[in-house]
Amino acid sequence: MIITNIESVPNKKIVEHFGIVSGSTVRAKHVGTDILAGVKNFFGGELGGYTDLLNEARQESVERMTKQASWKGANAIINVRFATSSITQGASEIYVYGTAVRVE
């Protein structure tokens, strides 16, 4: 599966469009990470637990989107966008969407 955030797959011709595909996840970390983040928030610096949380969530969203695209018979997703929203403290939603296409 080729994934890009530009409007084409360079050097390849798009033969079929399948419309939008998307994936979303809502994730929270366990309480230990939240407490650790609270402590880190006093001293400053990177919140490694939350960084991992969001990266895992993004990976999973992309996987869901990819699954949806291959189910439709696509072999590439173009013009991919990411959106993040925080739902409550310590939980966030990641949404990823794009256009599924088939290229030669």
Next chain:
Amino acid sequence: MGEIIISIILLLVAFSSGTLIEKRHYKSIRQREKAYLTIPILTTKELPVESDKIESVQLVGDGVVIAGDHFKMFLAGLINLVGGRITTYESLIDRARREATLRMMKKARLVNADMIINFRIETSNINSIQDNSEKHKNAAIEAFAYGTAIRVKK
């Protein structure tokens, strides 16, 4: 009286740790930015080379969450009363964005990319507490940088 002394001590501890962490972070950011100068990042969608010269394309992206320290938040709360530039937040967001970009570059290098096109940065505020009185207690900035890494035929 005792309470005031304790909170001043807390602020001083947070100030020194926060400043130290920020200085170190900026130093490492500058070092790594120099190392990645060889891979150009473009914000345009157009291909800078002819499309038949392109070997492969791939989406790369990485994010980071950076928290401000207790002193920064306290100062931001004070400045918020009188208005003006909140420099403590400015450096926080700057660090998060640059760090995210660097981590994206690391991934780009792993896939042997020659350049990155249509580069975008998403920023969001996680950990936001709704209660107004604690508005500045816990600010953490998440930056996510992504773009299409392209490899040119040699």
